[in-house]
Amino acid sequence: xxxxxxxxAHWLVIATLLASSPAAGAGNFVLLCNKANPVxxxxxxxxxxxxxxxxxxxxxxxxxxxxxxxxxxxxTLELGxxxxxxxxxxxxxxxxxxxxxxxxxPVVLRSSADCAAFARSSPGAVCVASAQLASPETRVIPxx
Amino acid sequence: MYGxxxxxxxxxAATHATFSAPHLDLFGTAxxxxxxxxxxxxFEARDNEIATDVERMQVSYLFxxxxxxxxxxxxxxxxxxxDTYHHGNLFELTTSRPxxxxxxxxxxxxxxxxxxxxxxxTFELGAPGQLHYDLEVGNGRLADTTGVAIxxxxxxxxxxxxxxxxxxxxxxxxxxxxxxxxxxGIDASASAIGRPQLDELVGGVHAVxxxxxxHALLEAYEIRHAASxxxxxxxxxxxxxxxxxxxxxxxxxxxxxxxxxKHGDLVYQADGSPYFGTTDLVDYRLGINWQPVPxxxxxxxxxxxxxxxRHQELATLKVAxxx
Numbered sequence: 001x002x003x004x005x006x007x008x009a010h011w012l013v014i015a016t017l018l019a020s021s022p023a024a025g026a027g028n029f030v031l032l033c034n035k036a037n038p039v040x041x042x043x044x045x046x047x048x049x050x051x052x053x054x055x056x057x058x059x060x061x062x063x064x065x066x067x068x069x070x071x072x073x074x075x076t077l078e079l080g081x082x083x084x085x086x087x088x089x090x091x092x093x094x095x096x097x098x099x100x101x102x103x104x105x106p107v108v109l110r111s112s113a114d115c116a117a118f119a120r121s122s123p124g125a126v127c128v129a130s131a132q133l134a135s136p137e138t139r140v141i142p143x144x
Numbered sequence: 145m146y147g148x149x150x151x152x153x154x155x156x157a158a159t160h161a162t163f164s165a166p167h168l169d170l171f172g173t174a175x176x177x178x179x180x181x182x183x184x185x186x187f188e189a190r191d192n193e194i195a196t197d198v199e200r201m202q203v204s205y206l207f208x209x210x211x212x213x214x215x216x217x218x219x220x221x222x223x224x225x226x227d228t229y230h231h232g233n234l235f236e237l238t239t240s241r242p243x244x245x246x247x248x249x250x251x252x253x254x255x256x257x258x259x260x261x262x263x264x265x266t267f268e269l270g271a272p273g274q275l276h277y278d279l280e281v282g283n284g285r286l287a288d289t290t291g292v293a294i295x296x297x298x299x300x301x302x303x304x305x306x307x308x309x310x311x312x313x314x315x316x317x318x319x320x321x322x323x324x325x326x327x328x329g330i331d332a333s334a335s336a337i338g339r340p341q342l343d344e345l346v347g348g349v350h351a352v353x354x355x356x357x358x359h360a361l362l363e364a365y366e367i368r369h370a371a372s373x374x375x376x377x378x379x380x381x382x383x384x385x386x387x388x389x390x391x392x393x394x395x396x397x398x399x400x401x402x403x404x405x406k407h408g409d410l411v412y413q414a415d416g417s418p419y420f421g422t423t424d425l426v427d428y429r430l431g432i433n434w435q436p437v438p439x440x441x442x443x444x445x446x447x448x449x450x451x452x453x454r455h456q457e458l459a460t461l462k463v464a465x466x467x
Contacts (some may be wrong), residue, residue: 043312054266056212099232
Protein backbone atom coordinates (compact mmCIF):
# COMPACT_ATOMS: atom_id res chain seq x y z
CA UNK A 1 0.00 0.00 0.00
CA UNK A 2 2.67 2.61 0.90
CA UNK A 3 4.39 1.75 -2.40
CA UNK A 4 1.33 2.49 -4.52
CA UNK A 5 0.71 5.79 -2.67
CA UNK A 6 4.29 6.71 -3.39
CA UNK A 7 3.76 5.77 -7.09
CA UNK A 8 0.59 7.94 -7.33
CA ALA A 9 2.38 10.82 -5.63
CA HIS A 10 5.22 10.46 -8.09
CA TRP A 11 2.85 10.71 -11.10
CA LEU A 12 0.97 13.57 -9.43
CA VAL A 13 4.21 15.56 -9.16
CA ILE A 14 5.06 14.86 -12.84
CA ALA A 15 1.55 15.86 -13.97
CA THR A 16 1.73 19.08 -11.95
CA LEU A 17 5.11 19.94 -13.40
CA LEU A 18 3.89 19.29 -16.96
CA ALA A 19 0.77 21.36 -16.41
CA SER A 20 2.79 24.29 -15.20
CA SER A 21 5.35 24.15 -18.00
CA PRO A 22 5.25 27.20 -20.36
CA ALA A 23 4.72 24.95 -23.35
CA ALA A 24 1.90 22.99 -21.76
CA GLY A 25 -0.99 24.99 -23.11
CA ALA A 26 -2.49 28.34 -23.95
CA GLY A 27 -3.93 28.85 -20.49
CA ASN A 28 -0.47 29.11 -19.01
CA PHE A 29 0.33 32.48 -20.51
CA VAL A 30 -0.70 35.91 -19.39
CA LEU A 31 -0.47 39.42 -20.70
CA LEU A 32 1.85 41.40 -18.45
CA CYS A 33 2.18 45.15 -17.95
CA ASN A 34 3.78 47.44 -15.42
CA LYS A 35 2.16 47.42 -11.99
CA ALA A 36 1.54 51.19 -12.25
CA ASN A 37 -0.63 50.65 -15.32
CA PRO A 38 -4.26 50.78 -14.08
CA VAL A 39 -5.74 48.94 -17.08
CA UNK A 40 -8.26 46.42 -15.74
CA UNK A 41 -8.88 44.37 -18.89
CA UNK A 42 -8.58 44.43 -22.68
CA UNK A 43 -10.83 43.05 -25.36
CA UNK A 44 -9.18 40.97 -28.08
CA UNK A 45 -9.84 43.82 -30.48
CA UNK A 46 -8.07 46.30 -28.17
CA UNK A 47 -5.21 43.85 -27.73
CA UNK A 48 -4.78 43.76 -31.49
CA UNK A 49 -4.70 47.57 -31.57
CA UNK A 50 -2.06 47.63 -28.84
CA UNK A 51 0.18 45.19 -30.73
CA UNK A 52 -0.30 46.75 -34.18
CA UNK A 53 0.02 50.46 -33.46
CA UNK A 54 -3.68 51.34 -33.28
CA UNK A 55 -3.41 52.29 -29.59
CA UNK A 56 -0.40 54.40 -28.73
CA UNK A 57 -1.01 55.39 -25.14
CA UNK A 58 -2.45 53.72 -22.05
CA UNK A 59 -5.19 55.43 -20.03
CA UNK A 60 -2.53 56.15 -17.41
CA UNK A 61 -0.70 58.33 -19.94
CA UNK A 62 2.23 55.96 -20.41
CA UNK A 63 3.26 55.40 -24.01
CA UNK A 64 2.59 51.83 -25.20
CA UNK A 65 5.79 49.85 -25.65
CA UNK A 66 5.32 46.38 -27.02
CA UNK A 67 7.73 43.58 -26.14
CA UNK A 68 7.91 40.52 -28.38
CA UNK A 69 9.72 37.25 -28.75
CA UNK A 70 10.31 37.31 -32.50
CA UNK A 71 9.94 33.63 -33.26
CA UNK A 72 7.37 30.87 -33.07
CA UNK A 73 7.84 30.76 -29.30
CA UNK A 74 4.79 29.55 -27.31
CA UNK A 75 4.31 33.08 -25.97
CA THR A 76 4.11 34.52 -29.49
CA LEU A 77 1.82 31.73 -30.67
CA GLU A 78 -0.47 32.47 -27.74
CA LEU A 79 -0.51 36.18 -28.55
CA GLY A 80 -1.23 35.40 -32.21
CA UNK A 81 -4.11 33.11 -31.31
CA UNK A 82 -5.63 35.81 -29.11
CA UNK A 83 -5.61 38.41 -31.89
CA UNK A 84 -6.34 36.02 -34.75
CA UNK A 85 -2.98 36.21 -36.50
CA UNK A 86 -0.10 33.83 -37.02
CA UNK A 87 3.23 35.00 -35.55
CA UNK A 88 4.41 35.60 -39.11
CA UNK A 89 1.38 37.78 -39.93
CA UNK A 90 1.86 39.67 -36.70
CA UNK A 91 5.55 40.32 -37.42
CA UNK A 92 4.72 41.52 -40.93
CA UNK A 93 2.01 43.85 -39.67
CA UNK A 94 4.33 45.28 -37.02
CA UNK A 95 7.10 45.75 -39.60
CA UNK A 96 4.67 47.64 -41.85
CA UNK A 97 3.41 49.81 -39.00
CA UNK A 98 6.94 50.69 -37.89
CA UNK A 99 7.78 51.58 -41.50
CA UNK A 100 4.72 53.82 -41.68
CA UNK A 101 5.72 55.55 -38.47
CA UNK A 102 2.57 54.34 -36.72
CA UNK A 103 4.31 52.23 -34.12
CA UNK A 104 7.47 52.18 -32.04
CA UNK A 105 9.85 49.35 -32.76
CA PRO A 106 9.02 46.48 -30.36
CA VAL A 107 11.52 45.59 -27.68
CA VAL A 108 12.96 42.22 -28.64
CA LEU A 109 12.62 39.66 -25.86
CA ARG A 110 14.08 36.19 -25.67
CA SER A 111 11.96 34.57 -22.98
CA SER A 112 9.10 34.95 -20.54
CA ALA A 113 11.66 36.00 -17.96
CA ASP A 114 12.69 38.88 -20.24
CA CYS A 115 9.03 39.87 -20.51
CA ALA A 116 8.63 39.93 -16.73
CA ALA A 117 11.75 42.06 -16.35
CA PHE A 118 10.58 44.39 -19.13
CA ALA A 119 7.11 44.76 -17.53
CA ARG A 120 8.71 45.58 -14.18
CA SER A 121 11.01 48.25 -15.57
CA SER A 122 8.99 50.05 -18.27
CA PRO A 123 5.79 51.99 -17.42
CA GLY A 124 4.25 51.41 -20.87
CA ALA A 125 5.38 47.81 -21.30
CA VAL A 126 3.12 45.05 -22.53
CA CYS A 127 4.15 41.49 -23.42
CA VAL A 128 3.14 37.85 -23.03
CA ALA A 129 4.82 35.61 -20.47
CA SER A 130 4.38 32.34 -18.69
CA ALA A 131 1.79 32.73 -15.93
CA GLN A 132 4.34 31.52 -13.41
CA LEU A 133 6.29 34.73 -13.87
CA ALA A 134 3.46 37.06 -12.87
CA SER A 135 4.43 38.75 -9.62
CA PRO A 136 3.33 41.65 -7.42
CA GLU A 137 5.87 43.78 -9.29
CA THR A 138 3.88 43.37 -12.51
CA ARG A 139 0.21 43.38 -13.44
CA VAL A 140 -1.71 40.75 -15.35
CA ILE A 141 -4.20 42.17 -17.87
CA PRO A 142 -7.22 39.90 -18.27
CA UNK A 143 -8.36 39.41 -21.88
CA UNK A 144 -12.11 39.46 -22.44
CA MET B 145 17.06 48.51 -45.19
CA TYR B 146 14.79 47.90 -48.17
CA GLY B 147 15.39 47.42 -51.86
CA UNK B 148 14.25 45.72 -55.02
CA UNK B 149 15.56 44.34 -58.25
CA UNK B 150 13.66 43.20 -61.33
CA UNK B 151 13.58 41.77 -64.82
CA UNK B 152 11.08 43.27 -67.24
CA UNK B 153 9.94 42.41 -70.76
CA UNK B 154 7.83 44.94 -72.72
CA UNK B 155 6.71 45.90 -76.17
CA UNK B 156 6.42 49.39 -77.72
CA ALA B 157 9.85 50.30 -76.36
CA ALA B 158 13.36 50.80 -77.71
CA THR B 159 14.67 48.05 -75.42
CA HIS B 160 12.41 45.05 -74.98
CA ALA B 161 14.01 43.34 -72.01
CA THR B 162 15.99 44.72 -69.13
CA PHE B 163 17.30 43.91 -65.71
CA SER B 164 17.16 46.64 -63.12
CA ALA B 165 18.40 47.22 -59.60
CA PRO B 166 16.90 50.66 -59.14
CA HIS B 167 16.19 51.19 -55.45
CA LEU B 168 17.94 51.06 -52.11
CA ASP B 169 16.13 52.48 -49.13
CA LEU B 170 17.83 53.13 -45.79
CA PHE B 171 15.27 53.46 -43.05
CA GLY B 172 15.82 54.42 -39.46
CA THR B 173 13.72 55.22 -36.43
CA ALA B 174 14.48 56.37 -32.93
CA UNK B 175 12.28 57.27 -30.03
CA UNK B 176 12.45 58.54 -26.50
CA UNK B 177 9.13 58.16 -24.69
CA UNK B 178 6.75 60.52 -26.57
CA UNK B 179 9.20 61.78 -29.15
CA UNK B 180 9.74 59.74 -32.31
CA UNK B 181 12.05 60.31 -35.24
CA UNK B 182 11.90 58.62 -38.62
CA UNK B 183 14.09 58.99 -41.68
CA UNK B 184 14.12 57.33 -45.08
CA UNK B 185 17.10 57.93 -47.34
CA UNK B 186 16.54 56.64 -50.83
CA PHE B 187 19.04 55.79 -53.55
CA GLU B 188 17.26 55.67 -56.89
CA ALA B 189 18.49 54.88 -60.39
CA ARG B 190 17.79 57.51 -63.06
CA ASP B 191 19.36 57.32 -66.50
CA ASN B 192 21.77 54.67 -65.20
CA GLU B 193 23.00 56.98 -62.44
CA ILE B 194 22.14 56.81 -58.78
CA ALA B 195 20.40 59.83 -57.27
CA THR B 196 20.00 60.29 -53.54
CA ASP B 197 16.98 61.76 -51.83
CA VAL B 198 15.78 62.12 -48.25
CA GLU B 199 12.24 60.89 -48.86
CA ARG B 200 10.98 61.16 -45.29
CA MET B 201 12.40 62.97 -42.32
CA GLN B 202 9.91 63.56 -39.59
CA VAL B 203 9.82 64.13 -35.89
CA SER B 204 6.64 63.62 -33.91
CA TYR B 205 5.37 64.11 -30.40
CA LEU B 206 2.57 62.00 -28.96
CA PHE B 207 0.25 63.88 -26.61
CA UNK B 208 -2.42 61.21 -26.46
CA UNK B 209 -4.20 58.69 -28.68
CA UNK B 210 -6.22 61.58 -30.13
CA UNK B 211 -3.35 63.99 -30.70
CA UNK B 212 0.06 63.49 -32.23
CA UNK B 213 1.94 66.36 -33.84
CA UNK B 214 4.57 65.83 -36.51
CA UNK B 215 6.80 68.05 -38.54
CA UNK B 216 9.26 67.55 -41.37
CA UNK B 217 9.03 65.80 -44.71
CA UNK B 218 6.32 63.18 -44.74
CA UNK B 219 4.05 61.45 -47.19
CA UNK B 220 0.83 63.41 -47.64
CA UNK B 221 -2.08 61.75 -45.82
CA UNK B 222 -4.05 61.47 -49.03
CA UNK B 223 -6.25 58.46 -49.73
CA UNK B 224 -4.93 55.12 -48.55
CA UNK B 225 -2.04 54.16 -50.81
CA UNK B 226 0.08 57.27 -50.60
CA ASP B 227 1.08 57.14 -46.96
CA THR B 228 0.62 53.42 -46.39
CA TYR B 229 3.15 52.36 -48.99
CA HIS B 230 6.35 54.32 -49.13
CA HIS B 231 9.53 53.57 -50.99
CA GLY B 232 10.03 50.04 -49.74
CA ASN B 233 8.25 47.91 -52.33
CA LEU B 234 8.26 44.87 -50.02
CA PHE B 235 4.96 45.86 -48.41
CA GLU B 236 3.16 46.61 -51.67
CA LEU B 237 1.24 43.75 -53.22
CA THR B 238 2.10 44.81 -56.77
CA THR B 239 5.43 45.62 -58.47
CA SER B 240 4.77 49.37 -58.44
CA ARG B 241 2.39 52.08 -57.35
CA PRO B 242 -0.77 53.08 -59.19
CA UNK B 243 -0.10 55.77 -61.83
CA UNK B 244 -2.00 58.40 -59.86
CA UNK B 245 0.03 57.64 -56.73
CA UNK B 246 3.43 57.69 -58.38
CA UNK B 247 5.84 60.19 -56.89
CA UNK B 248 5.96 63.76 -58.20
CA UNK B 249 8.91 63.17 -60.52
CA UNK B 250 7.46 59.96 -61.95
CA UNK B 251 4.13 61.21 -63.26
CA UNK B 252 2.03 61.09 -60.09
CA UNK B 253 -1.06 63.28 -60.00
CA UNK B 254 -0.76 64.36 -56.37
CA UNK B 255 1.84 66.05 -54.26
CA UNK B 256 2.98 62.76 -52.70
CA UNK B 257 5.34 64.45 -50.24
CA UNK B 258 4.54 67.17 -47.79
CA UNK B 259 7.04 69.45 -46.10
CA UNK B 260 5.23 71.00 -43.19
CA UNK B 261 3.27 70.23 -40.11
CA UNK B 262 0.61 67.66 -39.31
CA UNK B 263 -1.67 66.47 -36.55
CA UNK B 264 -3.37 63.12 -36.32
CA UNK B 265 -5.21 61.04 -33.80
CA THR B 266 -7.88 58.50 -33.06
CA PHE B 267 -11.12 58.86 -31.13
CA GLU B 268 -12.78 55.77 -29.64
CA LEU B 269 -16.47 55.82 -30.50
CA GLY B 270 -17.42 52.69 -28.54
CA ALA B 271 -19.54 50.21 -30.51
CA PRO B 272 -19.33 52.19 -33.79
CA GLY B 273 -15.53 51.74 -33.81
CA GLN B 274 -12.90 54.46 -34.17
CA LEU B 275 -12.63 57.82 -35.93
CA HIS B 276 -9.20 58.80 -37.18
CA TYR B 277 -8.22 62.22 -38.49
CA ASP B 278 -5.19 63.76 -40.19
CA LEU B 279 -4.84 67.50 -40.61
CA GLU B 280 -1.84 68.86 -42.51
CA VAL B 281 -0.43 72.23 -43.54
CA GLY B 282 2.63 72.45 -45.76
CA ASN B 283 4.54 74.10 -48.56
CA GLY B 284 2.51 72.33 -51.24
CA ARG B 285 3.22 72.45 -54.93
CA LEU B 286 5.99 74.30 -56.69
CA ALA B 287 5.56 75.78 -60.17
CA ASP B 288 7.55 72.77 -61.32
CA THR B 289 5.11 70.14 -60.08
CA THR B 290 7.71 67.37 -60.41
CA GLY B 291 9.65 68.88 -57.50
CA VAL B 292 9.13 69.01 -53.75
CA ALA B 293 9.52 72.29 -51.85
CA ILE B 294 12.03 70.88 -49.40
CA UNK B 295 13.67 74.04 -48.26
CA UNK B 296 11.83 77.00 -49.78
CA UNK B 297 8.12 77.32 -50.49
CA UNK B 298 7.50 78.70 -53.93
CA UNK B 299 4.56 80.77 -52.70
CA UNK B 300 2.95 82.29 -49.63
CA UNK B 301 -0.25 80.23 -49.79
CA UNK B 302 0.01 76.87 -48.07
CA UNK B 303 -1.42 73.44 -48.77
CA UNK B 304 -4.15 72.35 -46.37
CA UNK B 305 -5.26 68.73 -46.22
CA UNK B 306 -7.87 66.96 -44.10
CA UNK B 307 -8.47 63.23 -44.03
CA UNK B 308 -11.14 61.51 -41.96
CA UNK B 309 -11.45 57.79 -41.49
CA UNK B 310 -13.99 55.57 -39.85
CA UNK B 311 -12.76 52.16 -38.64
CA UNK B 312 -15.97 50.31 -37.74
CA UNK B 313 -14.45 46.82 -37.35
CA UNK B 314 -10.99 45.23 -37.43
CA UNK B 315 -9.46 45.51 -40.88
CA UNK B 316 -12.05 47.86 -42.40
CA UNK B 317 -11.29 51.52 -43.16
CA UNK B 318 -13.69 53.95 -44.81
CA UNK B 319 -12.22 57.37 -45.49
CA UNK B 320 -12.37 60.63 -47.34
CA UNK B 321 -10.08 63.58 -48.12
CA UNK B 322 -10.23 67.23 -49.02
CA UNK B 323 -7.00 68.94 -50.06
CA UNK B 324 -6.55 72.53 -51.19
CA UNK B 325 -3.41 73.99 -52.72
CA UNK B 326 -2.24 76.66 -55.10
CA UNK B 327 0.09 75.94 -58.02
CA UNK B 328 2.23 78.97 -58.92
CA GLY B 329 2.07 80.09 -62.53
CA ILE B 330 4.89 79.89 -65.05
CA ASP B 331 5.74 83.04 -66.95
CA ALA B 332 5.42 82.35 -70.69
CA SER B 333 8.28 84.73 -71.46
CA ALA B 334 10.63 82.78 -69.18
CA SER B 335 9.63 79.30 -70.27
CA ALA B 336 8.54 77.47 -73.36
CA ILE B 337 5.38 76.47 -71.51
CA GLY B 338 3.50 79.30 -69.85
CA ARG B 339 0.79 78.57 -67.31
CA PRO B 340 -1.37 80.77 -65.09
CA GLN B 341 -1.52 80.33 -61.34
CA LEU B 342 -3.95 77.53 -60.55
CA ASP B 343 -6.18 76.68 -57.66
CA GLU B 344 -6.03 72.94 -56.89
CA LEU B 345 -8.82 71.15 -55.05
CA VAL B 346 -8.64 67.39 -54.52
CA GLY B 347 -11.50 65.31 -53.14
CA GLY B 348 -11.27 61.60 -52.64
CA VAL B 349 -12.75 58.56 -50.95
CA HIS B 350 -11.24 55.21 -50.06
CA ALA B 351 -12.48 51.89 -48.71
CA VAL B 352 -10.05 49.26 -47.49
CA UNK B 353 -10.40 45.78 -46.03
CA UNK B 354 -7.26 43.95 -44.93
CA UNK B 355 -7.92 40.93 -42.77
CA UNK B 356 -8.45 37.15 -42.93
CA UNK B 357 -6.21 36.95 -46.01
CA UNK B 358 -8.33 39.47 -47.93
CA HIS B 359 -6.57 42.46 -49.49
CA ALA B 360 -9.09 44.92 -50.94
CA LEU B 361 -8.35 48.58 -51.68
CA LEU B 362 -10.61 50.99 -53.50
CA GLU B 363 -9.65 54.60 -54.11
CA ALA B 364 -11.43 57.24 -56.17
CA TYR B 365 -10.66 60.94 -56.54
CA GLU B 366 -11.45 64.11 -58.43
CA ILE B 367 -8.89 66.86 -59.00
CA ARG B 368 -10.05 70.34 -59.95
CA HIS B 369 -7.63 72.83 -61.46
CA ALA B 370 -8.88 76.34 -62.12
CA ALA B 371 -7.17 79.57 -63.12
CA SER B 372 -8.56 82.79 -61.73
CA UNK B 373 -11.64 83.60 -63.80
CA UNK B 374 -11.06 80.54 -65.99
CA UNK B 375 -12.99 77.36 -66.47
CA UNK B 376 -12.22 74.53 -64.04
CA UNK B 377 -10.69 71.36 -65.48
CA UNK B 378 -11.59 68.10 -63.76
CA UNK B 379 -9.45 64.98 -63.69
CA UNK B 380 -11.10 61.89 -62.23
CA UNK B 381 -9.83 58.43 -61.52
CA UNK B 382 -9.35 55.55 -59.19
CA UNK B 383 -8.28 51.98 -58.81
CA UNK B 384 -9.32 48.73 -57.20
CA UNK B 385 -6.66 46.38 -55.86
CA UNK B 386 -7.86 42.91 -54.90
CA UNK B 387 -5.87 39.98 -53.58
CA UNK B 388 -6.40 36.89 -51.48
CA UNK B 389 -3.61 35.16 -49.58
CA UNK B 390 -3.38 31.39 -49.81
CA UNK B 391 -0.48 30.52 -47.56
CA UNK B 392 2.58 32.38 -48.82
CA UNK B 393 0.95 33.21 -52.18
CA UNK B 394 -1.30 36.15 -52.95
CA UNK B 395 -2.74 36.36 -56.46
CA UNK B 396 -4.01 39.84 -57.28
CA UNK B 397 -5.55 42.15 -59.85
CA UNK B 398 -5.53 45.92 -60.08
CA UNK B 399 -7.45 47.85 -62.70
CA UNK B 400 -6.86 51.62 -62.72
CA UNK B 401 -8.52 54.42 -64.68
CA UNK B 402 -7.64 58.10 -65.06
CA UNK B 403 -9.90 60.36 -67.08
CA UNK B 404 -8.39 63.71 -68.07
CA UNK B 405 -10.51 66.69 -69.13
CA LYS B 406 -11.49 66.87 -72.80
CA HIS B 407 -9.78 70.23 -73.22
CA GLY B 408 -6.64 69.10 -71.41
CA ASP B 409 -5.30 69.73 -67.94
CA LEU B 410 -2.77 72.54 -67.64
CA VAL B 411 -0.59 70.65 -65.17
CA TYR B 412 -0.79 67.00 -66.16
CA GLN B 413 -0.96 67.43 -69.90
CA ALA B 414 1.63 70.03 -70.69
CA ASP B 415 3.94 69.25 -73.58
CA GLY B 416 6.46 66.62 -72.43
CA SER B 417 4.24 65.20 -69.70
CA PRO B 418 3.62 61.41 -69.77
CA TYR B 419 -0.10 62.17 -70.16
CA PHE B 420 0.25 64.68 -73.00
CA GLY B 421 -2.54 64.04 -75.51
CA THR B 422 -4.21 61.35 -73.38
CA THR B 423 -7.87 61.52 -72.40
CA ASP B 424 -8.23 58.09 -70.78
CA LEU B 425 -5.48 56.08 -69.18
CA VAL B 426 -6.45 52.50 -68.38
CA ASP B 427 -4.03 50.15 -66.65
CA TYR B 428 -4.59 46.50 -65.77
CA ARG B 429 -2.34 44.42 -63.54
CA LEU B 430 -2.61 40.73 -62.91
CA GLY B 431 -0.01 39.02 -60.79
CA ILE B 432 1.05 36.82 -57.96
CA ASN B 433 3.04 37.77 -54.89
CA TRP B 434 5.01 35.02 -53.16
CA GLN B 435 6.44 35.83 -49.76
CA PRO B 436 8.43 32.77 -48.61
CA VAL B 437 9.79 34.66 -45.61
CA PRO B 438 8.67 38.03 -44.21
CA UNK B 439 11.86 39.68 -45.49
CA UNK B 440 11.44 38.70 -49.13
CA UNK B 441 8.71 38.98 -51.76
CA UNK B 442 8.81 37.68 -55.32
CA UNK B 443 6.26 39.22 -57.65
CA UNK B 444 5.34 38.08 -61.12
CA UNK B 445 3.08 40.54 -62.87
CA UNK B 446 1.51 41.12 -66.27
CA UNK B 447 0.46 44.65 -67.15
CA UNK B 448 -1.37 46.35 -69.98
CA UNK B 449 -1.34 50.15 -70.06
CA UNK B 450 -3.55 51.97 -72.49
CA UNK B 451 -3.34 55.67 -73.35
CA UNK B 452 -6.57 56.01 -75.39
CA UNK B 453 -5.93 53.74 -78.38
CA ARG B 454 -2.17 53.31 -77.76
CA HIS B 455 -1.18 50.47 -75.49
CA GLN B 456 1.84 48.73 -74.04
CA GLU B 457 2.17 45.30 -72.46
CA LEU B 458 4.74 44.51 -69.79
CA ALA B 459 5.74 41.44 -67.80
CA THR B 460 7.76 42.01 -64.64
CA LEU B 461 9.51 39.71 -62.22
CA LYS B 462 10.43 41.68 -59.13
CA VAL B 463 12.27 40.70 -55.99
CA ALA B 464 11.65 43.06 -53.09
CA UNK B 465 13.36 42.72 -49.74
CA UNK B 466 13.56 44.36 -46.35
CA UNK B 467 15.62 43.65 -43.26
